[in-house]
Amino acid sequence: MSLPNTHRALVVIEQGKTAVREKNLPALDPQGVLIKVKAVALNPTDWKHVDFQLEPGASVGSDFAGDIVQIGAEAEGKGFSVGDAVAGYIRGGALDRDNGTFQEYVTTLPELVWHKPASLPYEDAAAMGGIALSTAVQALYHRLNLPKPWAPATTPTPLLVWAGSTAVGIFAIKLAKLSGFHIATTASPRNHQLLKDAGAEVVLDYKDPEAPKKIREWAEQYGGLKHALDTISEHGSTKLAANAFGPEGGKIITLLNVDKNKEQPWPSNVEPERTLIYSALDKKNADDFAGIHEWNEHITAFIEEGKLSSMPLKHWEGGLEGLTEALDYQRQGKVSAQKIVVKL
Numbered sequence: 001m002s003l004p005n006t007h008r009a010l011v012v013i014e015q016g017k018t019a020v021r022e023k024n025l026p027a028l029d030p031q032g033v034l035i036k037v038k039a040v041a042l043n044p045t046d047w048k049h050v051d052f053q054l055e056p057g058a059s060v061g062s063d064f065a066g067d068i069v070q071i072g073a074e075a076e077g078k079g080f081s082v083g084d085a086v087a088g089y090i091r092g093g094a095l096d097r098d099n100g101t102f103q104e105y106v107t108t109l110p111e112l113v114w115h116k117p118a119s120l121p122y123e124d125a126a127a128m129g130g131i132a133l134s135t136a137v138q139a140l141y142h143r144l145n146l147p148k149p150w151a152p153a154t155t156p157t158p159l160l161v162w163a164g165s166t167a168v169g170i171f172a173i174k175l176a177k178l179s180g181f182h183i184a185t186t187a188s189p190r191n192h193q194l195l196k197d198a199g200a201e202v203v204l205d206y207k208d209p210e211a212p213k214k215i216r217e218w219a220e221q222y223g224g225l226k227h228a229l230d231t232i233s234e235h236g237s238t239k240l241a242a243n244a245f246g247p248e249g250g251k252i253i254t255l256l257n258v259d260k261n262k263e264q265p266w267p268s269n270v271e272p273e274r275t276l277i278y279s280a281l282d283k284k285n286a287d288d289f290a291g292i293h294e295w296n297e298h299i300t301a302f303i304e305e306g307k308l309s310s311m312p313l314k315h316w317e318g319g320l321e322g323l324t325e326a327l328d329y330q331r332q333g334k335v336s337a338q339k340i341v342v343k344l
């Protein structure tokens with residue numbers, strides 16, 4: 001298949017601003033695959049990169065689903081062929097300024113993508129292949145070291161997903177249900193039914209000052225809370241979640257930096273640990289890379305067997321041109337229990 005030299009891409013034109021431009025395709029690493037992007041999903045990290053990280057000219061976008069159009073010489077024999085539909089995530093524009101997903105072609109390593117089932121729309125695959133679900137996988141299985149969905153818990157295990165209506169939270173609840181945990185979570189009341197349907201046993205309002213105490217008491221029947229994921233990690237959320245732990249304490253995973261010394265009084269036997277999903281993109285972080293690769297080898301079957309589904313999607317119109325407005329919608333904090341997806 002002949003490929004163009006240039007393609008259309010959303011790029012940073014100045015700090016905080018993006019526009020569609022013609023630019024070179026990202027260079028294909030001999031170990032990589034080149035993918036024609038069919039759909040993308042948005043994450044808060046995309047606008048944060050536009051506002052705080054990327055230089056003018058850099059490509060944007062992290063989550064994608066599309067079709068493989070080229071395979072590097074050293075990527076042969078890794079389970080993928082030209083024409084295969086796949087999904088995954090990258091760190092748009094930050095590691096290679098020409099490699100983003102809000103453009104016609106993206107490149108990544110074969111270990112970092114998974115086969116999209118034919119019945120799954122590309123938009124759902126972009127949402128499920130992306131940063132949110134992968135972060136939930138990393139937090140639950142590679143940081144908290146909880147039983148994985150293909151070898152679920154055999155004893156009752158309570159888990160708190162604080163801020164369950166975030167994209168990371170919704171996927172964490174779905175995964176934790178597959179892993180056989182008993183799940184408590186928090187969200188605005190309008191999202192409670194959605195989270196119960198996703199697998200939560202208890203859903204409380206994060207604005208309820210009694211929520212930590214109610215979760216602590218609920219978890220007593222399962223031996224007390226020892227594991228939590230705080231998917232918001234802002235505005236004192238981690239301290240609230242830490243107060244739900246049982247007398248033994250335990251570990252809480254955060255998605256942003258949380259300094260417990262600035263969150264006093266803090267329960268002394270609850271340890272916060274920040275996770276960062278980009279670590280899994282680098283082969284040098286061997287355990288994280290292998291962990292996401294392992295998940296990518298399982299996700300297709302979970303979807304095909306109807307055990308794992310996508311989250312509510314907000315289909316944004318306008319293709320590449322629509323993405324600047326979509327980024328702004330996310331930047332303004334208007335996203336609630338939904339994932340913005342765009343068909344390219």
Ligand SMILES: NC(=O)c1ccc[n+]([C@@H]2O[C@H](COP(=O)([O-])OP(=O)(O)OC[C@H]3O[C@@H](n4cnc5c(N)ncnc54)[C@H](OP(=O)(O)O)[C@@H]3O)[C@@H](O)[C@H]2O)c1
Nearest residue numbers: 044135163165166167168187188255275276277335336337
């Ligand atoms: N470290 C990493 O690797 C990593 C990976 C992914 C994401 N993140 C970060 O994690 C955060 C969440 O990302 P996301 O994509 O999951 O978010 P998202 O889907 O955009 O989050 C939207 C949700 O945030 C909830 N929310 C807002 N303020 C809240 C508060 N004070 N307490 C509890 N919930 C609140 C809202 O809940 P209601 O509508 O129910 O009120 C809404 O549903 C972002 O800051 C993102 O940058 C980090």
